[in-house]
Amino acid sequence: MDLLANLALGFQAALSPANIGFVFIGAVVGTIFGAFPGLSAPTAIALLLPLTFALDPTSAVIMLAGIYYGSQYGNSISAVLLGIPGDSAAVVTAIEGHKMTEQGRGGHALTIAATSSFTAGIIGVMIFAAAGPPLAWFGLRFGDAEYAAVILLAFCMLPAFATEGRIKMVVAVVLGLMLATIGLDYATARPRFTFNQTFLLDGVPFVAAIIGLFGIGDVLYNAGIGGIASRISTTIRLRELVPPARAWRPLGAPMLRSSVLGFFIGVLPGAGATIASFAAYAMERAIARDKTTFGQGRAEGLVAGEAGNSGASIGAMLPMIALGIPGSGATAVMLGGFLIWGLEPGPTLFERDPVFVWGLIASMLIGNVMLLAMNVLLVPAFTWVLKVPYAVLAPLIVVFCAAGTYAVNNSFADVWIMMAFGALGYLLRLMNVPLAPLVLGLVLGPAFESHLRRALQISDQGLLTFVTRPLSASILALAAILVVAPLVVARYRARHRATDPTPAPR
C-alpha cells in the first residue's frame, strides 16, 4: 500500500503541466542526441545542466532523466536505418536491426525496438519503485566506513567489467580522484593545488569540467565524421511501421527476460547499457533453438539488445538515488547536478524529499509512454533531423557550451577551464581512454575522501576499522574479488591457450 501511496504522490507532482513539458523536452532532446552517432546522453545532460539552475530541482531531474532514457530509444534510429549505432549500447541493434532494414523490414525493426525499450522502461521503473525504499533503508545502516567501502567497490567494478583497456580505465578514475582534491580541504580549509588562484578555491568547477569533456572534447573528436545525410536513403512510411500480429508472439518472453537482466546489470556501477545489451543478446542466443539466424535480422536479437540497454538506463539511476553512487557516466553527470542544486542523493532523500524521488519515478513512466509514441509516429521527423550535417551541429554545440558554462558563475575563468577540459577530453578520446570513469572519480572523490577520513578519525583502530566492521569487510572482500578475478581468469586462459594441443580451426 505504501508503494501505491508513494506513486500517487509522485504522479501528483509529475502530472503538472510544467513537468509534463519537461519530460517531453528531455525525451525529445535525448532521442535526438541518442540518434546522432558521436553525440551521447552525457553530452546532452552536460549541455542542459546550466539551464536547470533556474528550475525547481524536481523539474530539472525529470528533464535530465528524460534525456538519459530517451537516448536509449534514439540510439536505435541510426542503428536500424544506417547500421551506425548512436552509441556502443546500440551495437546489437545495428547488427540485427539494419539487417531487417536491408530485408525491407526497417519500419518493423524501429517499432520492435521502440516497444522493447518501452517494456524495459516500464519494468525497470516498477522494480525501481519496489527496490528503492528497501535499498535506501539498507543504506541508512551505512556508516562512514561502509560508504567509503561502497565507493571503492564502485571504482573496482569499472575495470572488472571492461573487456579491454583496464589500465586506461584505472588511469581515468585516478585522474578524476586527483582533480577532485583541488580546492580547499573540507576539514582544515587548507588550499590544495590551487596555485594561488581564487577561482580554484572551490575546486574544479564541475559544470565547466563536464561540458568541456563531453561537449567540447567529445564533439570535436567526432568533427571528422562529417555528415551522414547522404547515407539516409531509406524512406519509412507510417503504414510500414507496424509488424503483423504473428511477428509479436515469439518476442514477449525475450522482452521480459532482457528487461530484467538489463536493469540489474545497470545497477552495477561500471557495467552500463553496453554490457547489458550484449549480455541480454548472449542470453537469448543461448536459449534459442535456432541460433544460426542470429546476426541475419533476427527480431529476438533486436529485442534483447534494446530491452537490455533501456533496462540498464533505468537501473543505473537506482544506486544514484538510493545510495548516492552513480551507475553510469550519465548518472555521474546528473549526480553533479544534484550537488549543485543543493540536494544530497542517498538514503535520506526518500525521507527528506519524497515528492522529488517519487515525482522522478512517476515521470519515468510518463516519459516512456511519450517515447513509445514519439519513436513510432515521429520516425520520419527524426530521420529528417539526422540529415543535419555535423559541420553545423559541432560549432552550435561549442557556442552553447560556452554560453552555458559562463552562465553558471558569470565567470570567464570557467569558460577557459571548459576549454582546458575540452582539450583533455579530446586527448583522452584519441588514446581511447574512457571519460565516464574520470567523471565518476571527479564526482565521488570528495565523498570518498570525507567518508574515508571520518572513518579513520572516529575509530581508534586505524585502517583495521574497515575489516572489523562486518558490512564494510564484506564490501571490501567483494571489491578485492573484482580486482583479482579478471587477472586470474586472464592468466588461466593464457596458460590454457599455451598448453592446448588442439590446432585452431581453419
Add this chain to the structure above:
Amino acid sequence: MGSVRTGLITCLFGALLVPLGLAVTFESIELGYIRYGVPAAGFFPFWAGLALAISGALLVLVSWRERRARHDLDWPVQLTWLAAAFVFVLATHWLGLLLSGFVFLVLTIRVLGGLPVWVGLLTATLACGLLWLVFEVWLLVPLPPGLFESL
C-alpha cells in the same frame, strides 16, 4: 585523412603522469599526512598521486608494445576545429559572446564545413537569437557583452 601513432601518444601521456603523480605525492607530504593522529589535508592526495604515478607507469608498459601502430584519424580537421574553438573563446573577451558566436558559426560552417554561406548565416542568426532569448530574457543571465559593454 591523416594517421596517428596513438600508442606512442598514450606512452608519452603515461610518462607525463609519472612525474605529475610524484609531484602531487611530495606536495601532499608538505600539506600534512597525519596530524594529531588523524588524516590531514595531504592524506588523500598522497595516495591519489602515488596511484597516478603507478598507473601512469603501467600505461607506458602496456602501450609500449603498440607504439608503432598507426590509426587512421582526420587529426588535422579535428585540431583545426579545436583551434577555432579556442579562437572563438578568446574573441569573446572583446566581441562579446553573441557577436563572436555569430562570426564563429558563419566561418566554421562555411570554411571548415564547406557548406553554403546562407546556411552559416541562417544557423548563426537562429542560434544567437535563441541564446539571447534563453539567457538574457528567460534566465536573466547577462552574456559577456564585450564591445557593447559601454553602450
